[in-house]
Amino acid sequence: MNYSEDTKKRLRRIEGQVRGVLRMMEEEKNCKDVVSQLSAVRNAADKAIAFIVATNLEQCILEEQEAGRDSSKLVREAVELLIKSR
Template sequence: MDYSDEIKNRLKRMEGQVRGILRMMEEDKHCKDVVSQLSAVRNAADKAIATIVAANLEKCILEEQAIGRDSSKLVKEAIELLVKSR
């Protein structure tokens, strides 16, 4: 699969957020603030997962339709992947 620059940039921002969280921990910031930032990273990861699965699903469905196959199995697999990721 070809990953877009948008998704790569999203992951780079998450990487920066994680570094910031580590810095907060080293500076003994309040746990409420650390957990809040961790939650933001988790939400960003969830969005990245959904974006990747959706893009891949769309590509696979179009390929299956082009050769005349039923794509319902792909949809089920994508749903299972999303559920598993959470």
């Protein structure tokens, strides 16, 4: 799969958030603030996963339709991936 620059940008943003959390820990910031930022990292990662699965699913469905094949299996696999990621 070819990953778009938007996808890579999302992950770089998450990388920056993680660095920020580490910095907060080194500065001995309040636990509540650290956990809040970690929650934001988790939410961003969840959104990145959903974006990657949706983009891939769209590509695969188009390919299956062009080949005249049923794409229902692909949809089930995508849903399973999303469930597994949680």
